[in-house]
Amino acid sequence: MGASYAAVVFNWHLNIDYKEYNIHLKSSSSKYIIPWFKVIFISAITLGIGFPMMIVWIARKYIEDLEARKEEGVIGFMAEFDTNDDGMFILKQLLLSVFSLCIYLPFATKNIMNRMIPKIAYINE
16 A cells, blocks of 8 residues: 555656646556565565665666656656665665764765765756
8 A cells, every 4th residue: 555655646746847847757656556565575574774775776767757848859867876886875874864863864865865866867858
């Protein structure tokens, strides 16, 4: 139930209008139900250690399925995330936040965004 809910919510949040662009997912939310079940399953089996890696994996799937439509054409996106390296980085940042009683959480968020956002590029289709 949670996996299907997450898929629908992400699909809803990613269908927006920004300036002259209509940004949306090319696929329906039903395509993402199985990947969300995988995230939940892997996280449960690894006691949460696999969660950051699976989030990086599913974020790549969402970003590569995004497109921005404009009258002149379509812009696609690609993500150059490395599931293992970026996932381990996120895990380390989250563990630092937990051990510091969430005092480090704003810095962890900034570090994660500084690492992940430059790895997103757009492609003119």
